[in-house]
Amino acid sequence: MTFSGFQLLRNALNGGTGWTPHWRKAEPKPAYDVVIVGGGGHGLATAHYLAKDFGVNNVAVIEKGWIGSGNAGRNTTIIRSNYLLPGNIPFYELGMKLWEGLEQDLNYNAMVSQRGVLNLCHSDAQRDAFARRGNAMRLHGVDAELIDREAVRGMAPYLDFDNARFPIIGGLVQRRGGTARHDAVVWGYARAADKRGVDIIENCEATGLRSEGGKIVGVETTKGFVGANRVGLSVAGNSSRVAALADMRLPIETYALQAFVTESIKPLIDCVVTFGAGHFYISQSDKGSLVFGGDLDPFPSYAQRGSLHVFSDVAENAMAVMPMLGRLRILRSWGGVMDMSMDGSPIIDATPIEGLFFNGGWCYGGFKATPAAGFCFAHLIAKGEPHQAAAPFRLDRFATGRVIDEKGVGATPNLH
Amino acid sequence: MSGFRLADGGLIDRSRPLKFTFDGKAYTGYAGDTLASALLANGVRLFGRSFKYHRPRGVLSAGHEEPNALVELREGARREPNVKATAVELYDGLVARSQNRWPSLAFDAMAVNGLLKPIFSAGFYYKTFMWPASFWEKLYEPVIRRAAGLGRASGVEDPDTYERSNAFCDVLVVGAGPAGLMAALTAARAGADVILCEDQPRVGGQLLSDREFIDGRPAPEWAVSAAAELAALPNVRIMLRTTVTAAFDGCFAALERVSDHYPEPSAFQPRQRFWRIVAKRTILAAGSTERPLAFPDNDRPGIMLSSAVRTYLNRFGVAAGRVAAIYTSTDDGWLTARDFLRAGLTPVVLVDTRASAPAAFADVAKAVPIMLEGAVLGTEGAKGLSAIIVAAGGAQKRFEVDALAVSGGFNPAIQLASHFGGKPSWSENISAFLAGGTAQGVEPAGAAAGVFGLAEIFAEAAAAGAACAAAQGFAAPAPKLPTVAQTSTAGSLAAWRPNPAKDGKIFVDFQHDVTASDVVLAHREGYRSVEHLKRYTTLGMATEQGRTANISALAMMAQLTGRTIPETGVTLARPPVVPLALGAVAGDHRRGAFRPVRETAIHALSSEAGAPFVDVGQWKRPQYFPIPEDADLAATAAREVETVRTRVGVTDVSTLGKIEVLGADAGVFLDRVCATRASAIRPGRCGYFVMLREDGFMMDDGMIARFAPDHFLVYASTAHAASVYRHMLFCRQALWPELDVNLAAVTDGWAQFAIAGPRSPAVVQALVDAPRAITRTVFPPMSAAELTICDGVPARLCALSFSGERAFEVAVPAGYGAALFRRILDVGAAYGIAPYGSEAMGVMRIEKGHPAGSEINGQTTAYDLGLARALSKDKDHIGRVLSARPALNDRKRARLVGLTPLDPNDRLRAGAHVVETGVAPSAASDLGWLSSAAWSPTLRSFIALGFVSGGPDRLGDEVRIFDPVRGGDCAARIVAPCFYDPNGERPRV
């Protein structure tokens, strides 16, 4: 069934009895052409594009819990392509373009909202760094504006411009950036992939990666063995654990990132704002909650929860940039586990095992990458070679030195 | 009008009437009231409108689980949205307003949404608003956003202050109901340090709501005496109005509402205090939350949780209505009926879903009409309940009532235990979830442990208290347990049968207007996991986090999928337990105190001189020393540069990191840490150093002075000093612990000034104590000495030049810094000295082509910076091996060069890109970027340092400087990075 206002009306009249599951509750077949491990945004997007753009329909996505239970279901929903390095910009811009047509592609309203992303700066040096980034974006055909303090005031009058510690002097704006309804992205991809015949198998954990003679032959799961001679791993925070099933060690450490929502309030914050003198970013969901987050918890963790230290730090940052938040209340906080790579940039590549492909290392920025990562990963799996936009995201870049380090902090994942 | 104040009774102080307003209308309550109890006492039953359909809503509960009665409290900058009227202590002058309604609470135009309910079913927005794509941001989303949201934020800075504090104890007891009091008493009597936190302004918990007797006295009296005994013990701290709100690894967070019961905080008092509590053991005695029942139109004002009805009756002396009925699946409804009877209000009917009446309530059965195996089929009323339709034994009956007490069992308050992620376990016995496992020393007790009978609560809580004390080595004496008139009940889940016609109005999540039909729809569309159910319908995501909603919805989903409730599972509780003001969490880390600053010894002097400051890391550095003659700050910088180039200037370089490296192996150690050969620096000399990260990229560069064979001093750059020191500690402690070397960061101990310019030797000569001569031969560039200056002040002197002129850096113990700075200006006056700031310093270092923070940014290598020759190739040192990776030595890398505009007045700015000329600027023609740029008063031109692909191989080439975000575009030439005195002759003159 195609979703539309008409269908909505029709079903309103018949008591909603016409609606059907958005994706089938599939059980595994003995074998598929491709098995994707991980039913997050990336895994499902990969399946969707495999079926839609690369003609590979005999695909299963296996997910250990419910789809979207990982980071896709717990991120702060910011989408943007305001990157600095040439290795990153084309990829994230490909993503931005896919976001712009996503709902029509999926026939599912993921509430992609191009409300603008405003990065604040607080010193001349920081403004120059933003200029470098903005210029790099413009050279890549991406929209970017460097605005002064008064223009920032026009966009976000409630900021503490005269903060005694870090006054605001300007900002970098990407107007095409914004947010998307994270869960809907997952469900929309699932529904679209399912429509094209992809089996989405929930509560099915990959417990082994079976290979013979250096070639992958299938996946052991909690629902039995599933054969496939092409397997894509897209398991985000669990990358190392799953790769270990194939005796691979990755340039990845896992860390928890917290996020927060306030109680719902009437519209207050229009765009996405990030603070430049600390770690803090905020937007308002369509439901009315302010959604915000900050720094990683500093130690490796697989627990989806955070520490008081970062909890407080985030609140301090919030008050520094928006003192009007003081009486608003944190309703809920949570954590997700991030596969932090050694240069802070992702990996989409083949592995030493033939037929086994890896997509990961998304750090805390992989939600915005969902469409592009899915598309490029599908390309790699279908064609055996990387899509041009993802060509820099190779595993061997650490050995060659071709790292893509936006922050310049080196192999210290918790600082990226 | 329905509720009213009883003539007597309750724990309110009738001698202290308090005035307040709600939606502009004036009312009176009493000290001890909540806003909800006071409004109910005044007959108000309509408190707010629901989120989506704007249905009229009243009060459901008497606590933090309240989904309906949300108001905006206070006015102006103190306005606070979404405050639960049931959790606000009344104070004189309180002002509250209803929210999410237009134009008024009584007539809310948005209530038409209710008619469109079949369209606005769960997840409707995912299925529409897709065409055309651009309409989303322009049309649909703004409408949705405006409709959504509850109250309004003040939008201005919060005028109140907040505090944070730390507390430590052996045993933390959360909740001062009977369980908490008993546990605290037992642990404290044994000698353990106890902190007892209670959310409410008084102890007692549910005892305040029930007509229990303990040791023959009314239960609240027992609670008061227990608290008095605790308060008298030196090892106990009782914290009232304090909610333990989150469990973290190693600590709990608690919120103390210090001043929320006043119109505004009194002078010097914070509004709230946010506690970090470190406890060796914790007893979770937070009680339980009652669940409502699912039936059509179960949301009308006047329908209230049974235990809340009793709370209003017994604690606040308020009757929920004049004509009441009870609908229950537990004994709790019977307790409420009994208390109604005692208050002289006979319920018109008690409907119990169960088949038999509880034996202990024969008195109630005699006085009240009872309908067993009954169900409420529907309710009537416009802005409040006016009647219920009841079915039992095949018959239907209508009762005109204005209050209905409902009870569907109790959920133990296990949220805090769940914060560690432990999966709750289902108890068939009480039809509710219990804490799964006792994570991190958290032990539930009392109702929080699913124990509801008072006698058992006392016994088990005492045992828990004793066990916690014993674990800390305190033996507890056998407790004397209070004697109670036992009443015990268990919950059961009321049956619900899908009924498409009526499910649409069975509210499950009141605040978010999630109905039974939404659960059915979610099931139909495949959102069957509880987490999908939650996310698709927003069930349990409202301000009370589904306290009253979740179990009913779960039970429905279990029924629809044919699974048991434990198979269906439960959503995870997350911090905070009760919503928590951001201001409180931030505490006093606000405004200027957000982050500390570091000041140098001449901070006061500089600001008196009118110097603006620039942030470098945490440091404040004087950026310019303007004088009235300067046209603007650019002129100041130019004058300062000129002063140094032609005469002499002085600047504060105290922020440079200073790390002492001492010991027989100091040289060996530095050779391993640095990529240069530090051991080759002779005593009395300085040398340049480069440090790499182990991945081969630049970490820092700077100077090392060697004062003695076993004594080096590393000058790290301001920006990297802290990380360099941490790194060196790591090398010393973890990598090479066998070396005889000690490290000490002494940055703060020294005030250090650069005296630079052709006349600097004379100034320095005037400072140093005889007989030292400061001449080219005796103290040539790169000399280092420990000496005294200004008649005996210990000092360190290095002949180092960053500016490119003959220059010295002189350091004295920081306490002498201000005086030395003045002295330098005094003795330098004769030579035309002027102070200069970081800006002029920056200009001169660009003129000299020295890399600084924007060049050593973690993405560049020594090779990129043209420093490869300074590195020693033949020894292993940090970063040696990986710096040789092929991509790091690719000639095409963006490498450091200088750039000059063809027209010297064309402005160059850091951040501009360098692109090929003659082709359209694009990613393909992008060659690199400018890292530092300045107007050079010396060269009378803008100049820049930048990184250009293959740059050093392209000296002389013309390129385009492209800065679209600032509208810059000009032609420039690639030159060597040093613009001034490339052979370095001037420092040697």
Add this chain to the structure above:
Amino acid sequence: MLINCPYCGPRDLLEFTVKGEARARPDAAADLDSEASRAGFVDAVYLRDNPAGRHKEHWLHASGCQSWLVIERDTRTHEIFGASLVASDAEGAKS
């Protein structure tokens, strides 16, 4: 999180900085630019076991006693099994 510093006693997370997995620095081969040297360093600098479970880490008691510690910790539960000074010869540290 509370870390029991062998010198200072139990202290809050905020006093510490974490470096990640505790790994030895490889010995460079005599030929610093040999394949073996490079492979050893690439492995040590970039690759991680990153287990879900017990993990040995380097932590610095940065605003405390400035000792680098080896901490063994469960990355799933955050339970800490022990913290010791990294410098094996730190004499008499346990007073």
Add this chain to the structure above:
Amino acid sequence: MSDSFTLPGLALDLVPHYLRPGRSGPPGASGVVLTLIADEDRFNIEARRGSAAQLLASLANSFGAAPVNGPKTIAAGGFDFVGVGPSRWHAISRGDGRAERRAALAAAALESATVLDVSHGFVTFQLSGRSVVEALAKLAPIDLGEQGFAPGACAMTQIHGMSVQLRRRLDGGFYECAVPRSFAGSLYHALTDAALRFGLTVEPAQAVI
């Protein structure tokens, strides 16, 4: 006057710009009294590799008692020896006679330790009064209870993002916060803000305690 005042040449900066002597907060007796210790001798002593035992013996020999390897204060020979890290101490001395003590320390530690004069590297605030523990509890994430923080105890800890050496003097009622000098202004504000509500007296700068 202490001997470092007698140093010729340059004046010591004894009254920092942030210091605001006087009484603030609610009326009544001051709950907290803050005093800047403007001039003290402070040495950082670190045993050389393998020489800790020798150092302790030598110090015991010279001063009558040895410091302990732990976060505690031992008073000996006019110094307070405060443990700040494994095999590391601060030796603090105030009042007259510091020149001789300084020389004695240098001699005693010559063979077995590196000794650095860090007197100017730190600023020390002394806090006393009936509410001092309550005020400090707002700032320091450590247990300041009688048992956890007995007289002589020392903790290298953090206050408002600053590394602070928090110490309870052997005489029990006085607490000291020593902070790297550049942070002193920020720490001063953190301390005075925290103490304000108890009634605060800031004493005029005082050379020696």
